[in-house]
Amino acid sequence: MAPTTTYTTRTIPRISLANFTTRIPEITTQLLHAAETDGFFSLTDTAITTPEIDAIFATSEAFFALPDAIKSTVPFTHQNVGWEKRSQVRPSTGVADQKESYQLQFGANREGKWIAEEALPGFQGSAQGFMRKAQGVSEMLMLCFARGLGFADDFFVKAHDARRPECQSVLRLLHYFEVDEKAGPLPESYYRAGAHADWDFLTLLFQRPGQSGLEICPGREVVTSFGMGDQWTKVDFAPGDIVCNIGDLLMSWSDDRFKSTFHRVKAPTEPDDYYGPRYSIAFFNQPCADCEIQGLGKKYPMVTGAEFTKAAMERNFTALRAKKEELGQKVANLEGSARAVAASA
Numbered sequence: 001m002a003p004t005t006t007y008t009t010r011t012i013p014r015i016s017l018a019n020f021t022t023r024i025p026e027i028t029t030q031l032l033h034a035a036e037t038d039g040f041f042s043l044t045d046t047a048i049t050t051p052e053i054d055a056i057f058a059t060s061e062a063f064f065a066l067p068d069a070i071k072s073t074v075p076f077t078h079q080n081v082g083w084e085k086r087s088q089v090r091p092s093t094g095v096a097d098q099k100e101s102y103q104l105q106f107g108a109n110r111e112g113k114w115i116a117e118e119a120l121p122g123f124q125g126s127a128q129g130f131m132r133k134a135q136g137v138s139e140m141l142m143l144c145f146a147r148g149l150g151f152a153d154d155f156f157v158k159a160h161d162a163r164r165p166e167c168q169s170v171l172r173l174l175h176y177f178e179v180d181e182k183a184g185p186l187p188e189s190y191y192r193a194g195a196h197a198d199w200d201f202l203t204l205l206f207q208r209p210g211q212s213g214l215e216i217c218p219g220r221e222v223v224t225s226f227g228m229g230d231q232w233t234k235v236d237f238a239p240g241d242i243v244c245n246i247g248d249l250l251m252s253w254s255d256d257r258f259k260s261t262f263h264r265v266k267a268p269t270e271p272d273d274y275y276g277p278r279y280s281i282a283f284f285n286q287p288c289a290d291c292e293i294q295g296l297g298k299k300y301p302m303v304t305g306a307e308f309t310k311a312a313m314e315r316n317f318t319a320l321r322a323k324k325e326e327l328g329q330k331v332a333n334l335e336g337s338a339r340a341v342a343a344s345a
């Protein structure tokens with residue numbers, strides 16, 4: 001049985017991007033409010049249509065349906081590209097998430113990491129087309145957050161420039177395994193994705209209607225600590241909406257004004273839960289390796305994008321080591337699993 005969770009209802013703001021260019025001040029106010037409170041919001045009326053979302057999910061399902069021997073021709077590497085299966089261990093659980101994922105990038109890191117055209121015709125073209133669309137929506141939000149924080153309008157867009165080889169943003173296709181409802185209770189440690197915060201700037205999360213499981217736990221005060229609240233909320237969204245969350249990078253860049261909130265994908269344990277195979281897609285806006293990160297209040301020292309990511313990984317690794325020790329598990333060889341991550345600890 002999973003440990004008892006205390007739930008509370010929170011309203012996750014729903015923000016329309018319709019007529020964006022004429023509504024920037026209004027949208028900025030709504031985004032700032034969402035970022036300062038629970039750090040999660042959903043977007044509607046975006047430039048990504050429901051048929052386009054359906055199409056990328058069909059592409060993702062086709063990829064995951066390939067035999068492991070084919071998927072392992074594009075294995076995960078520490079540049080955060082490639083395919084992994086049951087290898088991401090979260091510090092919150094100390095055991096691997098029950099999922100597989102395939103990470104793709106725009107920049108130089110992606111070389112050699114596309115599944116062969118013969119194995120899955122059209123995959124690369126369709127994934128890259130979707131990545132450009134996700135980048136476009138992200139750039140609208142970046143403009144608003146830059147304005148809201150007092151930076152030049154293009155400040156964050158330049159720091160996440162998808163045309164540069166230094167770009168580290170990631171599209172992550174996710175597949176959580178089906179759970180047999182009749183097989184009896186799952187081990188307490190079973191999570192589809194253990195509780196974590198993302199360490200990118202902003203995550204766009206594409207969800208499938210009916211495939212529930214995503215939950216959030218607001219209450220984090222400072223980006224340098226893993227401290228969180230203890231009341232969870234199930235995330236609800238309308239079909240076609242994009243669920244978004246602030247990552248540690250934007251929390252840091254805002255001198256902790258905006259909140260990077262803990263979230264997880266719970267294992268199905270109750271009759272109303274979704275037991276079938278669960279698919280989701282995350283677009284992580286990661287900083288270019290050479291961009292310089294510091295809030296206008298200078299709460300934290302200036303670091304480059306590469307240094308920020310390295311520090312986040314090290315914090316993750318230290319927390320994971322502590323968790324493994326607490327569980328009495330071997331701590332050797334942790335580094336590999338700790339780093340089998342995209343932008344989330």
Ligand SMILES: O=C(O)CCC(=O)C(=O)O
Pocket residue numbers: 172174193198205207214263264265279280281282343344
């Ligand atoms: O699958 C989901 O809904 C959430 C995924 C997530 O939080 C992550 O990969 O960082």
Ligand SMILES: [Fe+2]
Pocket residue numbers: 196197198263344
């Ligand atoms: Fe996440």
